[in-house]
Amino acid sequence: MIGQSVYVPRLLSEIESLAPGHRACIGCGEVLAIRQAFKAIGRDAVVVNATGCMEIIASQLPYTSWRLPWIHTLFENTAAVASGVEAGLKAMKRKGRYDHPDTKVVAIAGDGGTVDIGLQALSGALERGHNLLYICFDNEGYMNTGVQRSSATPYGATTTTSPAGKQSIGQLSWKKDLPAIAVDHRIPYVATACPSFPIDLVEKVKKGVATKGPAYIHVFSGCPTGWGCATNLTIKLGRLAVETGVFPLYEVENGKYKMSYKPETLRPITDYMKPQRRFRHLTEDVIKMIEKRVAEEYYKLLEKAECQK
């Protein structure tokens, strides 16, 4: 899927659910990911949107960029509200008051709203088995409030609440592996995606919405504002994150792991870290240590996919 790039974009749907003119930063990877994802979802959907960048930029009263029915929720209850929407649609269908057989419920949230604050609501929704798709757009921090750390921030990254200095090297904990947590809920579909691989992302979202039952997609989306990189590097950094093994692309269907993309060899992690200000303070030893751990995790994942073939 990854290698098809020359003419395949022309075969994608022309539906645009997020109108231009919104207030996203220059080079935002997240808004690009939303645009791609909603090409796969189509017109028959209800969007439940957690607080975060994507809510702020697309819905400043009295305007909105959304061309779909859209609900704004708090950080913590996105999955709960989406469950309610799904249950409500089901009840209305049963009573004969709603005649669209195939309306999709899509919850979108950032990493803060998913891995930190919204985790218990998400866990509940996955466990109850609602027929919904939850997409987490992960930019590794609370970027819209001024770059605070979240539990999706990678080790060593400097943010305003995990500042690097004489006594600290920045974020001291490792990135929480939420796709793995979602897999452990035994749900039918979990995937990771990145807007640098648009066709792969669109296909995964298509699969996710077609799944009967809960589906979870974790999208790694670059943030030039929070990461301190040039605005033209979002796509390249996403690609490098995948090719260095920092964010491997895979999908898990009914517990079965499958790698979506296997680079021939992992690129050195400095390729990914060097253009970003948040990693600028790291010494070579720390980078070596991070590289070792990233490779370990990557091969562990690869093993899981290989042994289940």
Add this chain to the structure above:
Amino acid sequence: MVTLKIDGREITADSGKTVLEAARENNIYIPTLCVNEAVAAYGACRLCMVEVTRGNRKRLVASCLYEVAEGLVVDTQTERVVNIRRMVMELLLARCPNSSEVIDMARNLGVDKSRFQPENQDNSCVLCALCTRVCREVVGKSAISLVSRGTDRQVALPFCDDSDACIACGSCVYVCPTNAIKMEDRGDVRIITWPSSAHEFKMKKCASCGSHFAPEKQIAFMMAKSGLEAEKFELCMNCRP
């Protein structure tokens, strides 16, 4: 603009649009296998059959080819429509007994088993011609086409032999609704498997990092099309400045 009725709902659509397009814009589901917005409608799969009423006359038409008209009454779920779709699905199921996409679609339409005898257990091509149409209309290469007639009809490169026309772009692989065409990148070769034959394409190596990033033929095609010199294509996307 014309006004028509689909399943009892009053709908306005631009004249010149097809019934299928009008229905999709209004979230009315009609199953299809051979439709893509990027290529002209073709009417191969016949799953999109609907019943149209004009005056006193009712008839079944393929909605992907039938244009909207003022006062048209369309039904997508009548008994006749459901029956004909199930019949088409049974025939497709007999043609592709092990294709998961066809099986899923059949199940959605209420068909579990085909009453026809399957001939080839491994076949998953439904001959919708999306691949050949995309190759001609979008890529502009016409590298693959439908050959032979009747039961021998299949998708193939000319004489099932290596072809200069194919640039190994993979558009046919992506667009295939039943995954009948497979593609795999194995280090320095890309292998594309059509229902008739499999072919290997050499991949270009990045001059800096040594990874294989695109088929050589595709790069030659891009070079000719863009008019840029060869040095611009020496590096992979990550190593380019």
